[in-house]
Amino acid sequence: MSDLQQTLDRIAGAPDLHSLDAVRVEALGKSGWVTALLKTLGGMTPDERQQRGPEIQGIRNAVSDAIAARKEQLEAQELDRRLATERLDLSLPAPTRPAGTIHPVSQVMDELAEIFADLGFAVAEGPEIEDDWHNFTALNMPESHPARAMHDTFYCEPLDGEPARVLRTHTSPVQIRAMMKHGAPLRVIAPGRVYRSDSDATHTPMFHQVEGLVIDKAIHMGHLKWTLETFLKAFFERDDVAIRMRPSYFPFTEPSAEVDVGWSMEKGRRVVGGQEGWMEVLGSGMVHPSVLAAAGLDPDEWQGFAFGTGIDRLAMLKYGMNDLRQFFDGDIRWLKHYGFSALAVPTLSAGVGA
Template identity: 55%
Template sequence: MAETIDLEELQSELLSEIAAAKDLGALEQVRVSALGKSGRVSAVMKRLGSLPAEERKTFGAAVNAVKTRVSEALDSHKTILESAALEARLASEQADITLPVRPGPVSEGRIHPVSHVMDELAEIFADMGFAIAEGPDIESDDYNFTKLNIPQEHPARQEHDTFYFHPDSNGERLVLRTHTSPVQIRTMLSQKPPIRIIAPGRVYRCDSDQTHTPMFHQIEALVIDESTHMGHLKWVLEEMCKAFFEVDEVKMRLRASHFPFTEPSAEIDIGAEAIGKPGQWLEIGGCGMVHPNVLVNCGLDPQRYQGFAFGMGIDRMAMLKYGIPDLRAFFSADLRWLRHYGFSMLDVPTLAGGLSS
């Protein structure tokens, strides 16, 4: 009976200490003093070994009951103290969400102008219903030249203009693509009209000076259906230029030209008013109706389908819009240049919010 009284007193004392704990630190001290390796309940448990066998079972059950009751009280009071601590923290801590972003990678990092302009153009064409198509940088001669109706003797096939790989075991020579037009070929071979895609990406040519680099960026567009004509082509170009240069009107003219993969073909000129230089014309790319031979090479019936295509240099578009004088600086890895011409990674271009805001 004396043992039972001792356990009742021990339980009462421990429950009082638990209830008196004012914070989590004090509660932890009570837990250690009660249930720790050298705690008061643990010390009582050690007495089991000295008891007769007939008393050990009864006394052990009583001690376990005390231990269980103390553990439940500790958990319950801990929940109450944690809730109170959270409420006190929420009442005392405040965050001003109107403060500017702290200096760091998010604010100091810069998006390259080429990447930003590529995102701008993707946003513009997506709004007009174009999908983005991609292809490999290393292409076959067939996709890069032959299926585009480029004859064997064409200057573009010469080694002074194209990067060739060594012939493989079959004698086929792969090339670094000289334009993103092979993506158009891959698209026409893999899906049926109607087709409306843009193909942005890197292209490669043997050329290097102030206005040319061996690797540069290009974006091309392709539309194939049963009723497309040059009027649609001109409208798409005008809408693209108005959105890209963020002006209400843009002057445009199409000068007759020749490309093996389009017929008729034209050079695209826009009035320099778009970049604040009235009285001048700027050439921004080439365009035309897809040549019937290209359609035949891709398994499409030119008597049923027709379409248009155009392409332009993304690097040149970035230079025109943002006043960048030298193409070579795009690839110089100069952080000072990037900090000046680059864009914040938080400035995601949207038509609603402004492409270059």
């Protein structure tokens, strides 16, 4: 019996894919007998090669075709066997798969947007790389103001013929852009990333801030106080949230006030609510006439209030984190612990009470 016929018989009788692959290696592998025949073509004369070449190539094709056909048969037989023997219990729970979570900062941004939407505020956005005028000058900050110092602000390398650029130190420039674009009356919040040269347990070079702005006629501090009380009660989901306003100074508001919120101890943890102590959470005030004028509004006709707070700080107070730097470490364990399910309701469902 010829080598070809023996090989074809072994292929046809191969009981499984492993045995079939062994036959393939013996015939078509580096040391296989068909490969050896193909190598002899190199030492033949052109006439011999013309005569023997088609015959050897036909042997190779016959073996390859037989292996492919038998492989298809064995795979079909294996599939039939699995279909006949394997069972799937549909009552068993589906296997769990890795799932991402919503970052606390994104969660709080959603909550803020919902609360202020109930109060009639729109969301405004602006560039994170700002020019000097929007970030400082239009906000009533003279050239000598400490906020312009290098230890507070990240300055970008200036380009020829262009004004100085900075990584915005607050989202207040968005207020300027919103007033210039939409005029008055106006009611917006401006959430987003901001940058300052600072780093410790409660400060990072990049953090998140939200600011609010209301421009209308006959606006006064009472409107500001009511807005902040309503916002804080809705955000912390407690009716016993108390605030106090202390005189302060900001160049873009006059008068200005720091806002403290009352806290109490519950189960060994400090929580917002009650009045066992006070902690600062917001800066606020009536918009300075110079800021209104810089944005193209008449200070004699329009007035308003503004406020700002750190989104990361709000998240820490509400959800019990104690180190701001962990927000940006990318530790999957921290994200799994403090993150929110994407399938859960991501924002407050009760809304803002009257």
